[in-house]
Amino acid sequence: MSAKTAAGAPQVMLNPNGAGAAAVLAAGIGSFAVAVFAILADKAAPIKSLMNFYKPTGPLSGVTTCAIVVWLAVWALLHRRWSWRSVEIGRVTAAAFILLFLSLLLTFPPLADLF
Amino acid sequence: MEITVRGLWTMIHGMGFGALYLMACSGALVELYRRYRSPLGPEITEQDEKFLRIYLTAMAVLAWLTVLTGAYIIYPWYRAVPPSGAANLADFPQRLLMSSPSTAAWHSIGMEWKEHVAWLMPISITMAAAVFSQYRRSLRIHPELRAAVLGFVWISLLSAGIAGFFGAMLNKNAPVTGGSTITLFQGEAQGEQK
Numbered sequence: 001m002s003a004k005t006a007a008g009a010p011q012v013m014l015n016p017n018g019a020g021a022a023a024v025l026a027a028g029i030g031s032f033a034v035a036v037f038a039i040l041a042d043k044a045a046p047i048k049s050l051m052n053f054y055k056p057t058g059p060l061s062g063v064t065t066c067a068i069v070v071w072l073a074v075w076a077l078l079h080r081r082w083s084w085r086s087v088e089i090g091r092v093t094a095a096a097f098i099l100l101f102l103s104l105l106l107t108f109p110p111l112a113d114l115f
Numbered sequence: 116m117e118i119t120v121r122g123l124w125t126m127i128h129g130m131g132f133g134a135l136y137l138m139a140c141s142g143a144l145v146e147l148y149r150r151y152r153s154p155l156g157p158e159i160t161e162q163d164e165k166f167l168r169i170y171l172t173a174m175a176v177l178a179w180l181t182v183l184t185g186a187y188i189i190y191p192w193y194r195a196v197p198p199s200g201a202a203n204l205a206d207f208p209q210r211l212l213m214s215s216p217s218t219a220a221w222h223s224i225g226m227e228w229k230e231h232v233a234w235l236m237p238i239s240i241t242m243a244a245a246v247f248s249q250y251r252r253s254l255r256i257h258p259e260l261r262a263a264v265l266g267f268v269w270i271s272l273l274s275a276g277i278a279g280f281f282g283a284m285l286n287k288n289a290p291v292t293g294g295s296t297i298t299l300f301q302g303e304a305q306g307e308q309k
Contacts, residue, residue, distance in 0.1 A: 015253055020246045020260040027242035027267060031235045038231045056191030064186065064234050071238055089259040096263065100235070100270055107231040109224050 018082030021092040026078055028096030030071025035106035037063040039115055116302060120294035121192050128189055129282050132181040136236070137279055139174050140272040143243070146170070147265050151255050159252050168251070171244035178237035178271070185233065185282075192291050193226070208289035221288050225281040233278035239271035 041051045041059040051062025105111050118126070146167050150159055197207040204211040212222040243264045247254060254261050 015250060015257075017257055017260055019249055020257065020263075023242045023246050023249075024260070024263045024267070027238050030238045034231055034234045034238075054187070057186055058194060060186055060190065060230055063231070064182075067234065068238075089257070089263075093259055093263040093266075097266060100239075100267070103235060104232065104270065104274070107228055107235075109227040 016084060016086040017089045018085045018087050019079060021087045021089050022075060022078035022082045024096045025092050026071055026075035028099035029074045030067055031103040032099040032106075033067035033070040034064065035103040035112070037066050038107060039112050042112065043115060116300040117296050117298050119292050119296050121189075121291050123297060124184065124188050125286060125291045128181060128184040129279065129286070132177050132184065133275065133279050133282065136174060136177045136181055137272070137275050139170070139177065140268060140275065143167075143171060143174060143268055144265065144272070147247075147261070147268065151261050153255065156255065159255075164251050168244075168248050171240070171247050175237065175241045175244045178240045178275075181275075182233050182237055185278075186230070189291055190230065192293065193285075206293045208285070208291055211289040212285070218288050221281075221285055225285055229278045229281040229285075232274045235274040236271045236278070239267040239274070243268050243271075 037051070041048045041063050048059050051059040051066070053065055054061040150156065150163065150167075192208075194209045195207050197204060197210055201207070204214060209222055209226070212218045212226075246260060246264050250257060250260065254264070
């Protein structure tokens with residue numbers, strides 16, 4: 001398939017959207033993971049001490065490292081499954097934005113403290 | 116004119132990497148919106164495409180440098196625990212803020228939000244750079260993907276803005292200081308005799 005410019009000349013090949021969808025959804029999940037790990041480390045003392053990967057930085061080091069690992073693992077997994085096909089991108093981006101919006105809200109301490 | 120090593124690192128983190136990232140966001144948003152909004156728009160040259168690819172990759176590098184210097188160089192100084200009975204908390208910013216009800220929320224809300232929300236920035240912009248590098252000009256014929264990239268760049272701008280605002284306010288109320296002193300210029304005191 002190809003798109004056309006205003007002049008009607010073929011422009012670019014249409015790639016399947018799977019690889020992009022995988023990156024978008026993984027970013028949403030990774031962002032949400034930051035909020036989830038931060039709440040868990042704040043609320044449960046054993047998790048807080050587990051997250052203390054680098055003592056000078058404290059639990060923040062574990063919270064962010066774990067979230068990055070989740071993000072990259074989900075990205076690799078989804079990329080492997082979706083990269084050669086087209087997926088329902090509207091639903092994927094909606095899910096990613098909901099997760100991203102929730103992570104913005106849940107990292108806000110007065111809201112995180114509700115849990 | 117002097118600056119401490121800790122003050123210098125705080126400046127590199129905030130005014131160097133962080134502020135540069137905030138400024139770069141507007142450029143990325145304009146480029147992505149203007150050039151990639153329609154498959155029928157004006158032709159995008161290979162050079163323009165390469166420029167935006169390098170621009171977004173540089174933004175991702177800046178975002179990672181910002182959060183990594185913040186979390187692993189400055190934050191340990193910020194949260195350092197003073198020896199018991201210490202009367203002067205100037206070198207212990209977190210404890211200094213928490214020692215007064217009028218400043219405690221700068222830590223409990225400001226720093227607590229900043230230290231986590233800032234990480235949405237590198238995740239979002241890395242995704243944007245990767246998607247752009249993969250799709251390049253064909254992003255124009257994937258409007259939903261383009262919208263997602265734009266949305267994530269907006270959120271990265273917002274999270275960088277939140278982190279930057281609280282970073283500036285925290286440093287105003289309890290600056291990270293200490294370490295050896297670097298003399299930038301030797302001045303002359305006003306009352307000094309020539």
